[in-house]
Amino acid sequence: MAKKLGIGVIGCGNISAAYFGLAPLFRGIEMRACADIDIDVARARAKEFKLRAETVDDLLRADDIDIVVNLTVPAVHYEVSRQILDAGKHVYSEKPFVLSVKEGLDLAKRAVKKGLSIGSAPDTFLGGAHQLARSLVDSGKLGRITSGTCHVMSHGMEHWHPNPDFFFKRGGGPILDLGPYYIGNLIQLIGPVKQVAALATIPVRERTITSKPRFGQKIPVDTPTTIHALLEFHNGAAVSFNASWDVWQHGHAPMELFGEEGTIYVPDPNFFGGTVRYTRRGDAVKKLPKWDHPFSVPNQKHAIGMLANYRAAGLADMAIAIREGRPHRCSMEAALHAVDVMTGILKSGETGKFVAMQTTCERPAALGVKEAKALLAKTKK
Secondary structure (H helix, E strand, O other): OOOOEEEEEEOOOOOHHHHHHHHHHEOOEEEEEEEOOOHHHHHHHHHHHOOEEEOHHHHHHOOOOOEEEEOOOHHHHHHHHHHHHHOOOEEEEOOOOOOOHHHHHHHHHHHHHHOOOEEEOOOHHHOHHHHHHHHHHHHOOOOOEEEEEEEEEOOOOOOOOOOHHHHHOOOOHHHHHHHHHHHHHHHHHOOOEEEEEEEEEOOOOEEEOOOOOOOOOEEEOOOOOEEEEEEEEOOOOEEEEEEEOOOOOOOOOOEEEEEOOEEEEEOOOOOOOOOOEEEEOOOOOEEOOOOOOHHHOOOEEEOOEEEOOOOOHHHHHHHHHHHHOOOOOOEHHHHHHHHHHHHHHHHHHHHOOOEEOOOOOOOOOOOOHHHHHHHEOOOOO
16 A cells, blocks of 8 residues: 555535645645536635646546545535445545434445445544543543533624535534534543433524625524533433524633543633643642643634644544554544434434434544654654
């Protein structure tokens, strides 16, 4: 097998720029081609990042493409990933992996039959902050995690995204769009979920776009935008998860986990970095000492300052895992379990009943400093 696996991308929208721009940070992968339903969009991205533009069919037939990254809209994730597998390529999907457990199980069956691997974003839980939190949880200093709270609340995407329609259709909403970051991190910190319950509402049935170029256009809302969920984990922990696009401001922390011996304050799982704080019993809250994790280092300038962004770390880990014959961290099993949790939350919101999970998974392997540095094309000192 070649030293680097060739990567092709289907879907050249907003998020593709992050993958194309950050992939060169990592060893084991090389971006080679991109495709889009609109060939002009693919050509523009190809020119920007010095790749070749292909039709979807030609990309799936290309001999130099080993893994295809599925960056299409959520409603067609299953269909496109199925095409990728049927073409004999490994697939790495943007979140959410699929929109139903049935779809995920079908993809898993196809992958096994062909000896292929499936991976899925998000990979932010591989960030230095979240792996630091993982190390504290695994150390036992907090005792068993017994409960927690998560909050991701804002006033939606129509204020900044140029084409926000899909956020408010089936496959969108704060649970399926932002939930993967939170639920993925909870799975890696605590483990799999046993059952869920939720209240879900659509407070506003029509949104007004205030971003360009479609300022003033109206879009219908077809999925819940305010959800209050409860998650019971197999280890006995009970965690509340509140997700909303109907909130202008709030004062809640992104994630707090409460253990038998203390509390940990985890930064926003939507990002790789941030400050991890904790307390033991009645002691004062303090920051965990910084460690030399490369995925904590700010590397991109944003409106709010320099941030750590290592998107494609999960893709690189998958490529190297394929070569080494080991499980990859952004696994199909964990991604499908997260889908099970998220769709269970939405189902509970519709029925008013607790929903038991159909799937389970192992916690992804921790990504310590040494393992993270080994994913980089050039080891940082």
